[in-house]
Amino acid sequence: MPYDMIIQGGTVVTASDRFVADIGIKGERVETIAPNLPADGSQVIDAKGCYVLPGAIDVHSHLDMPFGGTSTADDFESGTISAACGGTTTVVDFAIQFKGQSPRQGLDAWHKKAEGKACVDYGFHLILTELPEGSESQLDGLVDEGVSSFKVFMAYPGVFMLDDASIFRLLRKTREVGALTTIHCENGGAIDVLVKLAREAGERAPKYHALTRPARAEAEATARAIALAEIAKAPIYVVHLSAAEALDQVRVARDRGLAAYAETCPQYLFLSTRNYEEPGFEGSKYVMSPPLREPGNEEFLWKGLRTDELQVVSTDHCSFCMNQKALGKDDFSKIPNGAPGLETRLYLLHDGGVRAGRISLERMVDLTATKPAKMFGLYPKKGTLSVGSDADLVVWDPEKKFLITNKALHSKADYTPYEGRAVTGAPRTVLQRGQVIVKDNSFVGKIGGGRFLRRGTFKSP
Ligand code: DUC
Ligand code: ZN
Ligand code: ZN
Numbered sequence: 001m002p003y004d005m006i007i008q009g010g011t012v013v014t015a016s017d018r019f020v021a022d023i024g025i026k027g028e029r030v031e032t033i034a035p036n037l038p039a040d041g042s043q044v045i046d047a048k049g050c051y052v053l054p055g056a057i058d059v060h061s062h063l064d065m066p067f068g069g070t071s072t073a074d075d076f077e078s079g080t081i082s083a084a085c086g087g088t089t090t091v092v093d094f095a096i097q098f099k100g101q102s103p104r105q106g107l108d109a110w111h112k113k114a115e116g117k118a119c120v121d122y123g124f125h126l127i128l129t130e131l132p133e134g135s136e137s138q139l140d141g142l143v144d145e146g147v148s149s150f151k152v153f154m155a156y157p158g159v160f161m162l163d164d165a166s167i168f169r170l171l172r173k174t175r176e177v178g179a180l181t182t183i184h185c186e187n188g189g190a191i192d193v194l195v196k197l198a199r200e201a202g203e204r205a206p207k208y209h210a211l212t213r214p215a216r217a218e219a220e221a222t223a224r225a226i227a228l229a230e231i232a233k234a235p236i237y238v239v240h241l242s243a244a245e246a247l248d249q250v251r252v253a254r255d256r257g258l259a260a261y262a263e264t265c266p267q268y269l270f271l272s273t274r275n276y277e278e279p280g281f282e283g284s285k286y287v288m289s290p291p292l293r294e295p296g297n298e299e300f301l302w303k304g305l306r307t308d309e310l311q312v313v314s315t316d317h318c319s320f321c322m323n324q325k326a327l328g329k330d331d332f333s334k335i336p337n338g339a340p341g342l343e344t345r346l347y348l349l350h351d352g353g354v355r356a357g358r359i360s361l362e363r364m365v366d367l368t369a370t371k372p373a374k375m376f377g378l379y380p381k382k383g384t385l386s387v388g389s390d391a392d393l394v395v396w397d398p399e400k401k402f403l404i405t406n407k408a409l410h411s412k413a414d415y416t417p418y419e420g421r422a423v424t425g426a427p428r429t430v431l432q433r434g435q436v437i438v439k440d441n442s443f444v445g446k447i448g449g450g451r452f453l454r455r456g457t458f459k460s461p
Helices: 076-085 103-114 138-144 164-177 188-200 207-211 215-232 244-255 266-270 273-277 282-286 297-306 322-328 345-354 361-375
Strands: 005-013 018-026 029-034 043-046 051-054 056-061 088-097 121-128 149-153 180-184 236-238 260-264 393-404 421-432 435-439
Touching: 005 361, 005 393, 051 361, 056 076, 056 345, 056 361, 076 088, 076 421, 076 435, 088 103, 088 361, 088 421, 103 121, 103 138, 138 164, 149 164, 164 180, 164 215, 188 207, 188 215, 207 273, 215 236, 215 244, 244 260, 244 297, 260 297, 266 297, 266 345, 273 282, 282 322, 297 361, 345 361, 345 393, 345 421
Parallel strands: 005 043, 005 051, 056 088, 088 121, 121 149, 149 180, 180 236, 236 260
Antiparallel strands: 005 018, 018 029, 051 393, 393 421, 421 435
16 A cells, blocks of 8 residues: 555645645655555545645744733643644744743743643744843753744833843844744833823723724834844844834835845734724723734735735734633723634635635745745745645635634634634645544544644745
């Protein structure tokens, strides 16, 4: 029997091509991609009429993360089941070095959270909340262990925010060791003043979260981050870019030939400040940072996705239930920041991006699998379908109707920001390393079956 499994007759889609072929899988890998492979007793999955996509990669999730006096609703088990059911077979989550901890302690804590629970393959970036002078060498060992990217915050003073000098030292270090600095760009100092003034004026509703985090504060921080990276001669990756004027900064930098990259997230493509006007406390569902932007802003992001000003669509999945959001019932600044999104990314991008004519199917694959794999040291093991790649794939039915409701999803959050949105196109079967892990919207894999990925160093995409 030449293959353990054959994915038969589907349209294979990569970042650059689309063609009808069978995929022969042996063990955990893709062995052959060619028409009319002999079945000879292999298990056969009929993919006629479907696309066969590389398993998607989400390089921005927060699972089992403490935030704002509570902890995310999803841990590594529920979060990765949710990811898998939406066609995502790799997550790169953010481990945190809290103040007073060494980078190693932060990372070890996240390994413990994921081991035996993660249901898809996973890697870690490490968030640094402090980097005392002279401690940079502690990062060398981590890169050797496959943690080849770090995250710093320019927002949340006193909690996560790192000062410019420390960010600059990190950028110099990452350049030396071939790692990538990812960065949350919002001017935390200015935002904290605006929040204080709003609270003093008695403005306590969820919408004030957005009104105190202006797009200009994102654009300013984005420009500053890029300038620091330019001086350090290091690449930089802006996470969850939301505002058109922040995108302007990335575009200008790239036009100047700098290694400045950025991702956006579905919430900034499909939602807007209008969502904060929903009745009662419903607006809290959309309290995340950066906040949702004015209607019309999303068109600039779509253009950026088409023209490669933006390289990745990730989710910033950071899920809370409504009773957790209620911590900020009387004060928007106490609402835990974040929303679920791991499972809905491909549904939304396929329906609202590809079918709506905003991006091509190949570009969807590029943005959700190939580019993130290349930049975060996973390519070509992950992120494409080629001989020798891990057999992580999604048999995607482009005509299947799906109604997004929280009931139909698998996150432990008790809402989805996209409740009631009807989409066309859905995963039929999802494979990880040659094993079926999702069938018809049910997880059928093994709890804890996900493996830690030692990622390679940064390569420009
Ligand atoms: N933004 C969020 O919305 N949640 C967690 C952290 C972040 O940067
Ligand atoms: Zn962030
Ligand atoms: Zn985040």
